[in-house]
Amino acid sequence: MSKSEEKTDVYNIENASGEEEHGLSAYVPERYRKPGEIGFAIIATVFGVLGYYFALGMTSDSYSAPSVFPKLASVIIIACGVICIFKACRKDAPEPGSPNVFRYLFPRDVIVILLMLLAYCVLLPKLHFIVSSYLFMAGGMVYLHRGKYIWQSMLISAGAMVVLVAIFRYVFLVILP
Amino acid sequence: MLQNIQYFLTPFLDWQMILLVWAGVFAGIWVGAIPGLSGTMAVSLLISFTFSWELNSALALMCGVFVGAVYGGAITAILLNIPGAPAAIATGMEGYPLAQRGEAGKAIGLCTTVSLFAGMVGVAVLACAAPIIANFALKFSPRDFFLLALMGILLIGSIGGGDPVKGVMAGTIGILISMVGMDPSTGELRYTFGNINLMAGISFVTAMIGLFGISEALTQFRGGNDNPPKQNLDKIIPNLKTFLKYLPLAIRSSMLGVFIGALPGTGGDVAALLAYDQAKRTTRNPEVPFGQGAYEGIVAPETANKGAIGGAFIPMLTLGIPGDAITAIIIGGLFIHGLKPGPMLMIETPHLFWMIVGLLIIANVALFILGLLSVKPFAKIIEIPKSVIMPIVIILSVIGTYAIQNSVADIFYMIGFGVIGYFMRLYGYATGPMVLGIILGPMLDANYRRTMQAAEDQIVPFLTGFVTSPLSLMLCIFIFFMIFSQTKTYKKWRKIS
Numbered sequence: 040m041s042k043s044e045e046k047t048d049v050y051n052i053e054n055a056s057g058e059e060e061h062g063l064s065a066y067v068p069e070r071y072r073k074p075g076e077i078g079f080a081i082i083a084t085v086f087g088v089l090g091y092y093f094a095l096g097m098t099s100d101s102y103s104a105p106s107v108f109p110k111l112a113s114v115i116i117i118a119c120g121v122i123c124i125f126k127a128c129r130k131d132a133p134e135p136g137s138p139n140v141f142r143y144l145f146p147r148d149v150i151v152i153l154l155m156l157l158a159y160c161v162l163l164p165k166l167h168f169i170v171s172s173y174l175f176m177a178g179g180m181v182y183l184h185r186g187k188y189i190w191q192s193m194l195i196s197a198g199a200m201v202v203l204v205a206i207f208r209y210v211f212l213v214i215l216p
Numbered sequence: 217m218l219q220n221i222q223y224f225l226t227p228f229l230d231w232q233m234i235l236l237v238w239a240g241v242f243a244g245i246w247v248g249a250i251p252g253l254s255g256t257m258a259v260s261l262l263i264s265f266t267f268s269w270e271l272n273s274a275l276a277l278m279c280g281v282f283v284g285a286v287y288g289g290a291i292t293a294i295l296l297n298i299p300g301a302p303a304a305i306a307t308g309m310e311g312y313p314l315a316q317r318g319e320a321g322k323a324i325g326l327c328t329t330v331s332l333f334a335g336m337v338g339v340a341v342l343a344c345a346a347p348i349i350a351n352f353a354l355k356f357s358p359r360d361f362f363l364l365a366l367m368g369i370l371l372i373g374s375i376g377g378g379d380p381v382k383g384v385m386a387g388t389i390g391i392l393i394s395m396v397g398m399d400p401s402t403g404e405l406r407y408t409f410g411n412i413n414l415m416a417g418i419s420f421v422t423a424m425i426g427l428f429g430i431s432e433a434l435t436q437f438r439g440g441n442d443n444p445p446k447q448n449l450d451k452i453i454p455n456l457k458t459f460l461k462y463l464p465l466a467i468r469s470s471m472l473g474v475f476i477g478a479l480p481g482t483g484g485d486v487a488a489l490l491a492y493d494q495a496k497r498t499t500r501n502p503e504v505p506f507g508q509g510a511y512e513g514i515v516a517p518e519t520a521n522k523g524a525i526g527g528a529f530i531p532m533l534t535l536g537i538p539g540d541a542i543t544a545i546i547i548g549g550l551f552i553h554g555l556k557p558g559p560m561l562m563i564e565t566p567h568l569f570w571m572i573v574g575l576l577i578i579a580n581v582a583l584f585i586l587g588l589l590s591v592k593p594f595a596k597i598i599e600i601p602k603s604v605i606m607p608i609v610i611i612l613s614v615i616g617t618y619a620i621q622n623s624v625a626d627i628f629y630m631i632g633f634g635v636i637g638y639f640m641r642l643y644g645y646a647t648g649p650m651v652l653g654i655i656l657g658p659m660l661d662a663n664y665r666r667t668m669q670a671a672e673d674q675i676v677p678f679l680t681g682f683v684t685s686p687l688s689l690m691l692c693i694f695i696f697f698m699i700f701s702q703t704k705t706y707k708k709w710r711k712i713s
Contacts, residue, residue, distance in 0.1 A: 069644070079643045083385060090392050090407075098404055102675065103668035105399040105406060108661040112392040119385035126381070144642065148437040156610070156631055164624060172614065176607045183437075183603030192604075199608050203615065211253060212261060213619040216627065 072130040075140035080127055084120025087113045151182055168215040173200050223570035226272070227578055233276040237575055240280020241582040245590065247281065248288020249300045251425045251616045255285025256541040263549050271553040275568075276575055278549065282542050283579035286484055286521050287331055287587060294323050294514075295598045296609060298429040302420065302655055303484035303521040305648055306492035308428070310506065310513030317509060318448050320595045325452030326511060327518045328587035329459060334470035334519035335580035338526020341474045342533075343573045347562075349527075350534040353478045358666035359681055363691040364479070365660040368486055370698050371493045372649040382645045390653020391660065393418055400658075401665060413625040420654040422617050422630045427647040429613040430634020433606045435641055447595045453588065462515045465495055469516040470523035477527025483540030484521030484528075485655060491520030497701050526576065533569050535559050 091113035097106035137143070145153070155175055162171040173196055180192035207213040227233045247258045258281045266274035289301030294311030307327065314323040341349065356364075372380075372387040396407045397417025408414040454462075469491035476487035495516035502510045528539030536558035538544035547557045555565060562569050597605070617630040637647045671678035682688045700706050 073643060076643055079639060083389070083645075086389065087392075093407055097406060098402070101668075101673040102678070103665040103673055105402055105404045105665075108657070108664070109392060109395045109406060112388045112395070112657075115388040116385060116392065119381050119388065122381045123379075123385065126379070144639065146438050149434055149638075152434065152437050153635070160628060160631065163627065168615075168618075172611045176611055179607035179610070180604060183607070195604060196607075199611075203611065207615050207619070211247070211258070211619070213253075213615065214622055215615065216618050216622075216624050 070131055071134050071137075072127055072132060074133050074137055074143040076127045076130075077124060078140065080120055080123035084117055084124065087116030087120055090116060148183070152179065155179060155182075163216060169200060169204060172203075173197065176200065220566060220570050223567040224574045226567070226571050227276065227574040230272070233272060233575070234578055236273055236276040237280040237578045238582045238586070240277040240282075241284035241579055242280075242586055244281040244284020244286075245288040245291070245583075245586060246284075248285035249291040249594075250288075251292060251298050251300055251421075251429055251613060253616055253619060254301055254421070255282055256545065257619065258285060259542050259545045259549075263545060263552065266549070267552060271550075271555070271568075272571065274549060274553065275546075275572065278546055279572065279575040280579050280582065282546075283335065283522075283525060283576065283583050284586075285542075286525055287328070287583055289521075290327050290514075290518055291324065291594050294327070295320055295594060296429075296605075297432045298609065298613075299424065301485070302424060302651065303488045303517070303524075305424075305428075305485070305651060306488050306517035307514055309492075309648065310508075310510050313507075313509035314511075314514075315447075315598055318446055319509070320447050320598055321449040321452040321591050322454075323509075323511075323514055324591045324594060325588065326454050326458070326462075327514055328584060328591070329454055330462065330466050330515050330519050331522045331587065332580055332584040333463075333466055334473065334522035335525060335576070335583065337467070337470040337519075338474050338477070338523040339573055339576045339580065340526075341471075341523075342526040342529050342576070343570075346530045346534050346569075349475065349478050350531045353475075353480065353531055354535065354537075355687055356479055357685065357688070358663040358670065359685065359688050360691055361479075361482075361659060362663035362667055363682075363688060363695060364482065364486070365656045365663060367691070367695055367698065368489060368652065368656045369660065370695065371489050371652060378644045378646060382643075383649045386640065386645045386647070387649035387653040390423075390650035390655075391657035392653075393423065393650075394420070394654045394657025395661065400662065413623065416621070418629060418654070419620050419626065420651065421620055422626045423633045423654050424651045425613045425617050426630040426633025427637035427640075427651055429609060430631060431637030431641055431647060433610055434634065434638040436602050436606055447599060449592055449595055452591045462511065465499070465512055465515050466519045468498075469495065469519040473520035473523025474527035474530075476520070477524030477539050478530040479527075480531055480537045480539060482659075484524040487520040487524040487527075488517035489652065491516040493698075497698075522580075529572060529576070532557065533572065534562055536561055 091110055094106045094109035094113060097109065098104045099106040099110070155178055159171055159175045162174070166174075176199060177193050177196035180196060181189055184192060204215070208215055227237070244255060244258065247253045248255060259278050262274070262278055262281060266277060285301070286303060289299055289304035290307045290311065291300060293299040293304040293308030294315055297308050297312040299305045299308050311320075311323045311327070314320065369387060372383045394417070396414055398405055398415050405415065472491050472494065473484065473487040476482050476490065477484065492513060495512045496506050499510070499512045502512050504510045506513050524540070528543045531537040531539050532543040532547060536547065538547055550557045555561065555568070613630060614627055617626050618624070620626060640647055640650070667681065668678055671681060682692050
């Protein structure tokens with residue numbers, strides 16, 4: 040499948056929602072389930088279950104105990120999660136030809152940027168802010184330009200870094216990581 | 217009286233103070249526009265910076281930064297869908313779709329014009345009715361703050377969009393996240409898992425930057441064209457007819473903002489969200505539906521958060537109680553300069569009160585002029601290709617997050633929230649309610665528990681308090697109306713009438 044077809048697929052799936060056409064004021068339930076929608080609702084429900092489980096370890100001897108709100112919030116999350124799972128199950132299966140869960144969540148650009156963010160997080164404590172941020176910015180721009188305009192990307196990144204460091208470090212006195 | 221007029225005119229006759237207010241507004245606009253950098257941070261920096269200055273000059277600069285920063289938050293919300301401050305979350309919901317249609321200039325122009333109006337309303341109320349409102353605000357008990365937070369939580373229906381169940385779920389997850397850290401009343405650790413970085417809790421600004429900034433960037437990387445929408449910058453100042461059309465809403469929202477701003481502990485963020493909600497409920501047949509770029513959705517939150525500026529000064533100047541975080545810092549500044557903020561401040565130093573009124577008027581005029589002058593350069597930001605702007609936005613988000621408490625862990629949390637926000641957007645869970653939950657969770661929890669403790673942990677006295685106190689009863693009726701107005705019966709009735 041070509042890249043443009045891949046993008047069109049992703050858009051079709053997103054626009055299967057009635058929200059795009061009717062606006063957010065009038066919610067119209069979607070007809071087709073998005074790939075991984077049930078899984079996401081299950082994860083959110085499990086989050087609520089874990090929230091309740093860990094709240095059991097908190098003091099809960101009175102109505103004003105620290106555990107009251109965590110427990111209440113967890114129960115609401117679980118209830119909403121169950122409704123979301125139920126609603127997702129009632130929808131039609133994802134449209135034929137729609138991408139699998141992984142490809143739906145992570146188109147190539149997203150996965151590359153996420154990997155770059157991961158590398159940035161690893162490099163930040165070691166190379167510190169200026170070097171790691173420059174590498175991320177320049178790398179990101181070069182990648183998003185599909186390998187074109189390398190020098191321009193490096194220059195824009197350098198210029199942006201100079202401006203950011205000057206403003207934050209010397210005007211707002213922010214200590215950079 | 218004549219003496220008060222003289223005090224009021226002092227800043228207008230001192231070119232140095234005027235200049236400092238303008239410089240403050242200019243700096244404030246940029247500080248407010250950058251996610252993570254806040255007016256609170258800028259004013260606290262100014263405390264040390266202006267330590268050796270005379271009081272009048274220091275106050276001029278602080279007032280300017282305060283007004284500018286509240287306005288600046290809307291700029292990135294409209295242009296990039298990344299609110300510079302929580303008070304601009306609602307603005308971004310309507311402003312960003314407008315920017316995508318090439319109407320960013322018109323949106324910022326309207327936002328600037330109504331900001332001037334609301335700022336003046338706030339100042340007028342401050343000048344005319346400060347003691348009355350301050351005394352009324354003091355009548356709010358923890359139960360009323362609990363109800364106010366509950367009203368805020370009910371806004372999930374307004375700002376969630378899409379499936380209401382998903383909105384409630386996202387908002388409740390936000391509340392649960394806000395519980396992380398040391399419980400402020402008992403010191404008990406909640407959801408910290410022995411991690412020292414979690415003991416201070418998760419800053420809602422960290423979550424906001426991740427959920428809006430990083431998730432927006434990731435969503436943009438999903439594809440589509442790299443050509444940004446061309447902006448129409450011909451008519452950025454709304455004409456009189458347009459202004460008059462939104463005037464009733466602007467008056468309502470700015471008055472709401474003044475009142476919410478005057479309540480200690482609540483500020484422009486809560487005011488803006490409540491105003492957005494009431495605009496959505498009360499506007500009949502908007503030209504563009506809410507969620508797709510309704511101008512009413514810009515006017516309401518922006519007038520509310522500007523009105524809240526004047527409101528925040530009311531308890532500060534009349535009782536010595538800060539209305540929000542920035543006025544708390546200004547109180548600290550007054551102490552440093554040898555004053556004693558408290559109920560006697562207005563009696564012992566009336567010149568200070570009237571001078572602040574004058575400074576706020578100058579700041580609002582400066583905001584109007586500087587705001588309109590910066591519409592074109594700001595609108596150009598959106599015309600930068602996303603392959604260039606998005607990596608810069610991510611780095612800006614990193615700096616903004618780190619600046620909150622100089623913690624690398626916060627950067628990781630912010631990126632984590634960004635990825636979660638990206639998944640949420642894909643599956644139709646709005647990120648706004650989650651931020652709302654994180655902001656209002658502590659207020660809800662703390663005030664519920666205070667109320668319950670006051671009722672000696674007994675359910676019946678706790679519940680009866682809601683009907684025996686006139687203020688609580690009024691708020692309960694508001695809440696009931698908020699819920700009722702979402703029902704089909706009410707909507708049907710409104711269509712008929």
